[in-house]
Amino acid sequence: MKKTLLLLSMLLSGVCFSQNINDYKYMVVPVKFDFLREENKYNLNTLTKIMFEKYGFVTYMSDQKLPDEVALNKCKALYGTLESDSGVLSTALYVTIRDCDGKVVFKSQRGVSKIKDFKQAYYDALRQAAGSLESLNYQYSGNDIVTVANEMKSTPTQDAMPVENSVAKPVEVSNQSQLFAQPIANGYQLVDMTPKVVLKMYKTSQQDNYTAQGDGKNGVVFKKGNEWFFEYYQNDKLVSEKLNIKF
The missing domain is CATH 3.30.160 (Double Stranded RNA Binding Domain)
Structure with a gap:
């Protein structure tokens, strides 16, 4: 009850x-x-x-x-x-x-x-x-x-139902296409060999961390070690896409 x-x-x-x-x-x-x-x-x-x-x-x-x-x-x-x-x-x-x-x-x-x-x-x-x-x-x-x-009234809510603990790991994919970084205002655009702009990256306050958007995807691009990754949500699942970027 x-x-x-x-x-x-x-x-x-x-x-x-x-x-x-x-x-x-x-x-x-x-x-x-x-x-x-x-x-x-x-x-x-x-x-x-x-x-x-x-x-x-x-x-x-x-x-x-x-x-x-x-x-x-x-x-x-x-x-x-x-x-x-x-x-x-x-x-x-x-x-x-x-x-x-x-x-x-x-x-x-x-x-x-x-x-x-x-x-x-x-x-x-x-x-x-x-x-x-x-x-x-x-x-x-x-x-x-x-x-x-x-x-507005201040009306904080409480938990409606117990939350199931689920271990969510990103779906890892690798983009082997060579992408070239071209400077734009506040960041870079990544183009392929066509050339076609496939992604736009915008600077954040953190070095080697960018907000990114392209092809209906919105997420973040960041450098881990010597490799670049594009992470975004697709169908409520976190996808981590490895990118081959040449600056």
Whole structure:
């Protein structure tokens, strides 16, 4: 009976959140999470930005140039972040959305991973927590409400149901095609022998780490050792594609 009431409460809360969140077009993600010492550690901030973009938000990192309407009025945007609830034996994350006053307007279910590798554990926990965003059914309403953020109620949610711990390993693929990096504003474009632009990479605050997009894929390109990898989500699965890049 308690579980039924809890689930019903979450569903009703989700409807309330959706009605308010749909009035917002922009989402801002910090370049550093409170529970990590470095900016964009493990590319986690970039992946969080990509996650919000996947669900329809026009998303910016906090160090990027914001649209004029947001720069002039911070209440025109929502602010998405990750919160850690990790223990000794597990890594746990919540996706939290706040308004300009810092009030919580959405909190995801708890994403939990027992993978020992920190990077993969954070990816796994984020993937699980991000599933809660489906319930928002977010679609920008087009309403130009300046004070809407001040009217939201702070109603954090609790876990609806236990989360199954699953070990999510990236699907590894190798792209043997020779790609040539050509400088563009804020990064590079990768072209093949055709030549055809197959991927665009944009600089982040971390050396050898880029946000990337191309052929309907959005993700991150980073250097590991002497090799380059393009990681992105495809059908809710993390894909790690090895790239052959010549700069």
